[in-house]
Amino acid sequence: MYDLVIRGGTVVTPEAVLAADIGIFGEKIAALGDGLEGKSQVDASGKLVFPGVIDPHVHFSLPVGGTVSSDDFYSGSVAAACGGVTTVIDFTVGAPERTMAEDLRKRFEDARPSVVDYSFHGEVVGWRPGRRAEIAEAMADGIKSFKFFTAYGASGRRTDTGPLFQAFRAIAEGDGVAVIHAEDDSMIEASAALLSREEWGRMGTVAEVRSDLCEASAVNSVGWIAARTGVRCHIVHLSSALGLGEVETARRRGAVMTAETCPQYLLLTSGVYEGPQGHLYSATPALRTPGDNEALWRGLSSGAVNFAATDHCPFTRSQKEWKGAFDRLPGGLPGVETLLPLLYSEGVLKGRLSLCSLVRATSEQAAKLYGLYPGKGCLLPGSDGDLVIFDPEESWTMRVGALRMNVDFSPYEGMEVRGKVWQTISRGEVIYADGRFLGRRGRGKFLPR
Ligand SMILES: [Zn+2]
Structure with a gap:
């Protein structure tokens, strides 16, 4: 007799789609099989x-720039749970004058209210030789991935290629992951320097200043350093076909390089900047073309793009109030709650992703890269009882009022979506069911890796 049995659903794993019951004992998956009996049972017939x-x-x-993203660890993790997300990885907030241990302590405090499990990437701002020991210490505390920016020199966050080479060697020694925001800052600064006042005043200029060439150039140079140091190197928020081509080139040169893309780079284009709400889409890298969307979908399906994130x-409308120039906006979009339904509706139902590739892209591959597998990222006996029961038939319209994220606009407002999260189970506990959040504040656990 199991504690909880999910009965009669269509179970989707990275390898197969099968009819099976799932038996959960305590916090763990105990069995997949037929006719399992549980103290409590969920009828998942007709569901995925x-x-x-x-x-x-x-x-x-x-x-960011005098304001703070509008979801904290409580509201953000509640929204995550409502969207079928049972694990999030956030970042420490790095600064040249602080140690990584200090950054980490602060972030542990921030994350205490989380309702889903979490980990952190260690953000490295200001490389110096002492950071080597800080990285080793962070690894001993379970932090195995470290974030660097090749852009944002103006705010002091950029790490140049020389320090990056040193950092990659230190991370490779501990078999960590170097996580890279890849945009060529010199190209951005040089083209920004030539802009007229009128061009600064148009949101669409961001796509020209932060072009796909900026991304490709940065991936190229990072790729050489990755190949030479042997570090596992991950490119975040890949936005362009050109950038993806450079990821594949780096792999051919011997780099162990992975990449993620995001729904905004699969579904939106720079055309959205032209409307009266165009400034609400401020985020970097910039949005691109339909051809880039399709190249990234193909990459996600083939595995050339390893996963989605x-x-x-999020920032509210008032935080994003237009101040006359596209660089005077906090950059970023909401999305944690809508990842799965968007990839199902726009990916699976439009023939761009198989069900198995959806699961690889939304769970398995990130778990493997970041050292969470097989506790997370699969449905094997012994894995954590983290599941989403998804209703593939329910149709709904994306409206900000229907979402839990703490933000007053949606980049996908009005989009017709088919398929909806029906229940979310985290370590054997139903934390979201049929429109209601059922978890409690602070139940999420830190996941040392
Ligand atoms: Zn980011």
């Missing part, structure tokens, strides 16, 4: 059962 979604790129309570970094 996926491994809990992992969103490995979120920014809750992120301080959201880069969830």
Whole structure:
């Protein structure tokens, strides 16, 4: 007799789609089989059962340019749970004058109210030789991935290629992952320097200044360093066909390089900047063309793009009030709650993703890269009881009022979506069912890796 049995659903794993019951004992999956009996049972007939979604790129309570992203770890993780997400990976907030241990302590405090399980990437701002020991110390505390920016020199966050080479060697020694925001800052600065006042005043200029060439150029140079140091190197929020081509080139050169993309780069184009709400789409990298969308969908399906993440970094309309120039806006979009339904509706139902590739992209591959597998990212006996029960038939309209994220607009407002999260189960506990959040504050656990 199991504690909980999910009966009669269509179970989707990274390898197969099968009719099976899932038996959960305590916090763990105990069995997949037929006719399992449980103290409590959920009838999942007609539903799809996926491994809990992992969103490995979120920014809750992120301080940016005098404001803070509008979801904290409580509101953001509740929204995550409502969207089928059972694990999030956020970032420490790095600064040249602080140690990574200090950054980590602060983030542990911030994350205490989380309702889903979580981990952190260690953000590295200001490389110096002492950071080597800090990285080793962070690894001992269970942090195995470290984030660097090749852009944002103006705010002091950029790491140049020389320091990056040193950092990659230190991370490779501990078999960590170097996580890279890849945009060529010199190209951005040089083209920004030539802009007229009128061009600064148009939101669409961002796509020209931060072009796909900026992304490709940065991936190229990072790729050489990755190949030479042997580090596992991950490109976040890949936005362009050109950038994806450089990821594949780096792999041919011997780099162990992975990449993620986000729903905004699969579904939106730079055309959205032209409307009266165009400034609400401020985020980097910039949105691109329909051809880029399709190249990224193909990459996600083939595995050339390893997984999807959201880069969830919400700001409200008032935080994004237009101040006359596209660079005077906090950058980031909401998304943690809508990842799974968007990829199902726009990916699976439009023939761009198979059900198995959906599960690889939303759970398995991130778990494997970031050292969470097989506790997370699959539905094997012994894995955590993290599941999403998904109703493939329900049709709904994306409206900000119907979503839990703490933000007053949706980049997908009005989009017709088919398929909806029906229940979310985290370590054997139903935390969301049929429109209601049922978990409690602080139940999420830190996942050392
Ligand atoms: Zn980000």
